[in-house]
Amino acid sequence: MQFSLSFPDIHQERQGNTGVPGVWCLDSGHAGRCVMISALIHGNELCGAWALKALLASQLQPRRGKLILAFCNLDAFDRFNPEQHDASRYVDEDMNRVWSDHKLSQDQTQEQRRAKALLPWLEQADWLLDLHSMHEPSAPLLLTGPLPRNIELAQTLGAPEHVIVDTGHKDGVRMRDYGRFSDPDAHEARSLLLECGFHGDPDTPAIALDLIARFLLASGIVDAADLPQDWRRADPDQQRILQVTHAIVAPSMQVRFSQNWQGLETLPEAGTAIGDADGQPLLTPYDHCTLVMPSLRQLRPGVTVVRLAQDYQSPKT
Ligand SMILES: [Zn+2]
Known part of the structure; x- marks a missing residue:
């Protein structure tokens, strides 16, 4: 499968506005949810970087609550080569396996250090949408984890067609399973992981923006009229869970x-x-x-x- 998604120029976006590279916080100054959208947990998954770049370019601001945007594994992203895109998935270890207190207490890998820098932002987030893409060509998949509240949110969003109720990985904790996101009693917390399609598929940024629009609207931090009209795509006929x-x-x-x-x-x-x-x-x-x-x-x-x-x-x- 050819890698035909182009490499995004994020030299401005990676500055962030928080003092932490790659992290943006857009604060409405009003009460409301804190929503985080993360990209580049894997350095070769460019769709999320494209989507966050488009979001920042749109100058969308939350009306209520806060919106945190994070370009996560910048060091891996900087090594991207379309001929060998798997090689820039991470630098030292998979950044979507380090989100346990044990790993976050260590300082041994680039990903552990970066995760620690991102952690204060993740801990603020009530809702998390983590943007990924896949090794192989596939329809988009929304991964909810086993908690009913996240499955219900996937149904509220109404897309994509395929929703996967999964239970993480034996070899480490994903960001979307960190802390209260996997606590059955943390009723306010929601987290979803979107796999937009094959890493190199040029349609993946549009898949990400469609879900971003749905997620932001459901969170209540924006109104429908605030969202660029071309983000939202048609609903699938039905969802398969x-x-x-x-x-x-x-x-x-x-x-x-x-x-x-x-x-x-x-x-x-x-x-x-x-x-x-x-x-x-x-x-x-x-x-x-x-x-x-x-x-x-x-x-x-x-x-x-x-x-x-x-x-x-x-x-x-
Ligand atoms: Zn990924």
């Missing part, structure tokens, strides 16, 4: 897929082989099993290579 039941983690480098899975394939019968790991077949555990974000591009022992999902059953019904 998929609950991740299994994350297949590579036990070693000996992992193969039986087909070039694109993601969102639904396999009708339990026991269908999707590949093998260490010589053992990887079988679907139930009927009507959907593959989510299959990828061997980042294959290392401990990395999630595919998630398995079933249609979500709301706990209320």
